[in-house]
Amino acid sequence: MSKSLPKGEFELISWIRRNQGDDPSGGVLVGIGDDCAIVDFSPESFVLVTTDMLMDGRHFRLKDDGPEAVGYKAMGVNISDIAAMAGSPRFAVVSVALPRADAVAVAKGLHGGLKRMADRFGVVMVGGDTNAWDGPLVVSVTLLGEPTMAGAATRSGARAGDVILVPGPLGGSLFNGRHLRPEPRIAEALALAEAASPNAMIDVSDGLASDLGHILEESGGVGAELDADAIPIHPDAVEQSKSYGVPPLEHALHDGEDFELCLTVAPDRADALLASPPPGVQLFRIGEITAAPGLRLRTADGRSIPIEPRGFDHLAGANQ
Amino acid sequence: MSKSLPKGEFELISWIRRNQGDDPSGGVLVGIGDDCAIVDFSPESFVLVTTDMLMDGRHFRLKDDGPEAVGYKAMGVNISDIAAMAGSPRFAVVSVALPRADAVAVAKGLHGGLKRMADRFGVVMVGGDTNAWDGPLVVSVTLLGEPTMAGAATRSGARAGDVILVPGPLGGSLFNGRHLRPEPRIAEALALAEAASPNAMIDVSDGLASDLGHILEESGGVGAELDADAIPIHPDAVEQSKSYGVPPLEHALHDGEDFELCLTVAPDRADALLASPPPGVQLFRIGEITAAPGLRLRTADGRSIPIEPRGFDHLAGANQ
Numbered sequence: 335m336s337k338s339l340p341k342g343e344f345e346l347i348s349w350i351r352r353n354q355g356d357d358p359s360g361g362v363l364v365g366i367g368d369d370c371a372i373v374d375f376s377p378e379s380f381v382l383v384t385t386d387m388l389m390d391g392r393h394f395r396l397k398d399d400g401p402e403a404v405g406y407k408a409m410g411v412n413i414s415d416i417a418a419m420a421g422s423p424r425f426a427v428v429s430v431a432l433p434r435a436d437a438v439a440v441a442k443g444l445h446g447g448l449k450r451m452a453d454r455f456g457v458v459m460v461g462g463d464t465n466a467w468d469g470p471l472v473v474s475v476t477l478l479g480e481p482t483m484a485g486a487a488t489r490s491g492a493r494a495g496d497v498i499l500v501p502g503p504l505g506g507s508l509f510n511g512r513h514l515r516p517e518p519r520i521a522e523a524l525a526l527a528e529a530a531s532p533n534a535m536i537d538v539s540d541g542l543a544s545d546l547g548h549i550l551e552e553s554g555g556v557g558a559e560l561d562a563d564a565i566p567i568h569p570d571a572v573e574q575s576k577s578y579g580v581p582p583l584e585h586a587l588h589d590g591e592d593f594e595l596c597l598t599v600a601p602d603r604a605d606a607l608l609a610s611p612p613p614g615v616q617l618f619r620i621g622e623i624t625a626a627p628g629l630r631l632r633t634a635d636g637r638s639i640p641i642e643p644r645g646f647d648h649l650a651g652a653n654q
Numbered sequence: 655m656s657k658s659l660p661k662g663e664f665e666l667i668s669w670i671r672r673n674q675g676d677d678p679s680g681g682v683l684v685g686i687g688d689d690c691a692i693v694d695f696s697p698e699s700f701v702l703v704t705t706d707m708l709m710d711g712r713h714f715r716l717k718d719d720g721p722e723a724v725g726y727k728a729m730g731v732n733i734s735d736i737a738a739m740a741g742s743p744r745f746a747v748v749s750v751a752l753p754r755a756d757a758v759a760v761a762k763g764l765h766g767g768l769k770r771m772a773d774r775f776g777v778v779m780v781g782g783d784t785n786a787w788d789g790p791l792v793v794s795v796t797l798l799g800e801p802t803m804a805g806a807a808t809r810s811g812a813r814a815g816d817v818i819l820v821p822g823p824l825g826g827s828l829f830n831g832r833h834l835r836p837e838p839r840i841a842e843a844l845a846l847a848e849a850a851s852p853n854a855m856i857d858v859s860d861g862l863a864s865d866l867g868h869i870l871e872e873s874g875g876v877g878a879e880l881d882a883d884a885i886p887i888h889p890d891a892v893e894q895s896k897s898y899g900v901p902p903l904e905h906a907l908h909d910g911e912d913f914e915l916c917l918t919v920a921p922d923r924a925d926a927l928l929a930s931p932p933p934g935v936q937l938f939r940i941g942e943i944t945a946a947p948g949l950r951l952r953t954a955d956g957r958s959i960p961i962e963p964r965g966f967d968h969l970a971g972a973n974q
Contacts, residue, residue: 363700364806364808367809367810367872368739368808368809368810368872369704369735369736369738369739369809369855369856369857370702370703370704370735370736370738370739370741370799370806371702371703371704372700372701372702372703372739372801372806373700373701373703374699374700374701375695375699375700375701376699376700377699378699379694379695379696379697379698379699380683380692380693380694380695380696381692381693381694381695381701381798382690382691382692383690383691383692383693383745383747383780383781383796383798384689384690384691384747384781385747385748385749385781385782385783385794385796386749386783387749387750387751387783387785387792387794389751389785389787389789389792390789391787391788391789392785392787415689415690416689416690418689418690419688419689419690419692421690425703427703427704427705427796428705429705429706429707429794429796430707431707431709431792460703461703461704461705462705463705463706463707463794465707465709465712467709467711467712468711469709469710469711469789469790469792470789472707472709472751472789472792472794474705474707474749474783474792474794474796476703476705476747476749476794476796478701478703478798479690481692486684486690486692488684488688489687489688489689490687490688536689537689552687552688
């Protein structure tokens with residue numbers, strides 16, 4: 335690096351600051367360019383925090399997908415976690431390890447995608463950490479949000495008898511690159527929380543069976559029975575099935591990265607909700623929480639088949 | 655991965671939860687194991703946010719240093735950023751990309767180091783994202799804190815005439831691996847903020863010249879003059895100089911990762927502070943902020959030599 339040239343990092347950070355736009359939230363007291371950001375959550379003082387890291391070759395392929403799509407996904411998956419708590423996303427920080435050979439171009443593309451998704455949900459990027467190295471692209475986003483007034487929807491409140499609902503079809507997110515274009519269900523989650531106070535809620539990132547399994551585990555070891563015929567299957571899963579021969583229902587149960595909600599609602603509230611769902615929200619009743627542990631699939635001919643969670647394991651293949 | 659075995663990721667997360675210990679803060683409403691953590695900042699609703707990512711080969715060498723030292727440093731550098739704002743660190747989330755071959759052992763060592771540093775400052779780890787891949791270890795910590803009652807110390811408030819102070823010696827942090835053992839100056843920063851309301855403050859992570867340069871830039875283009883003889887030089891810089899021949903003062907000016915504070919204080923308050931520093935806080939007066947821009951070094955024989963910032967550039971070598 336020539337000492338007479340402006341330093342790459344600070345030049346890039348200046349570029350990012352120029353391309354930040356306004357702060358629509360009015361909640362940023364100190365933004366990019368200091369040791370910390372300072373953000374204002376008043377009148378609330380409860381803060382939702384979530385973080386997700388995406389790595390080249392695991393969650394995206396930089397060469398095929400391009401940095402803009404990576405940024406869009408990285409912000410989207412975090413917003414989806416805030417949706418799963420029925421919260422409102424507010425402020426994000428982003429740390430990146432950039433491949434050295436193309437660091438500045440990748441950083442600018444990434445920022446464009448991050449900002450495009452952030453702007454859709456009023457999220458302000460308030461800071462980050464920018465590095466280059468000889469390794470592949472790694473992006474880590476941490477997102478802060480506000481819980482809803484109705485109270486956060488956690489994974490741990492499911493009770494036997496609860497009705498299990500999903501607001502959209504599942505499976506095949508890899509087929510058309512849909513995993514790169516998450517549609518965080520913020521509005522739907524807020525509307526559902528207000529209308530029916532779900533006992534538990536999660537977003538489907540690891541796969542329906544695996545994520546519902548998290549709810550069962552966190553809710554003290556209750557179980558669940560799903561209706562094979564009631565699970566809405568995404569057209570992508572049907573197409574993928576034609577190409578690879580795995581039944582569409584398997585995709586709907588086990589594929590990850592749908593970023594759709596899955597919630598459990600007390601039976602009386604579920605009936606009312608299904609009779610009169612929030613405007614624009616579709617709802618599929620896919621099964622019930624049971625006192626008996628384990629996850630089972632009820633088929634049309636009356637059989638009950640155990641389902642093993644086998645969604646995306648982030649340590650798959652790791653030496654344990 | 656065998657379907658009949660517990661899944662590696664969830665087994666590891668269970669281990670981390672068992673090894674979390676209590677929540678000394680009482681501020682964690684929802685911790686590890688949900689889509690988001692929920693933390694309580696009441697009665698304050700202002701939140702400090704900072705993030706730092708460390709990569710193998712850039713900020714540490716996993717093979718030589720071991721995962722415990724990496725975790726200790728990763729948490730420490732973030733706490734140091736909270737110190738630089740005169741804040742109190744509270745809650746952290748940690749995302750990691752683990753080298754697949756040794757993922758679980760590395761994760762456990764890392765967690766031990768993260769927790770050892772976190773415990774020293776009452777920080778609670780409330781969530782994270784754990785992944786394995788074929789690349790080197792990457793750790794990203796995001797830390798939330800509370801601003802001090804006296805108001806946060808930003809980089810942007812330095813004024814001509816301010817006295818520049820550092821509370822400890824600088825340089826040579828690489829020599830004995832001291833960069834792996836940051837000593838975040840939380841107590842010192844809080845005491846200095848209370849005693850003297852610094853106009854600007856930063857922690858020395860990129861190098862004194864570079865970090866003071868950030869203050870000058872963020873403070874509207876003021877300048878600074880440093881006294882060559884007044885800059886406290888760390889014994890490590892003296893030792894390193896013997897081995898490599900670079901003058902100790904060069905190390906003190908340009909080495910990074912001292913994680914010492916650098917602050918600017920109005921002249922009258924600086925005199926009072928130097929006459930009666932907070933208990934246990936040493937202070938070195940190393941120069942003054944000037945209306946004339948640029949950073950200069952005043953030598954004993956009366957010369958004034960321009961200093962080019964050339965601390966650690968995180969994009970050094972990147973193709974721009």
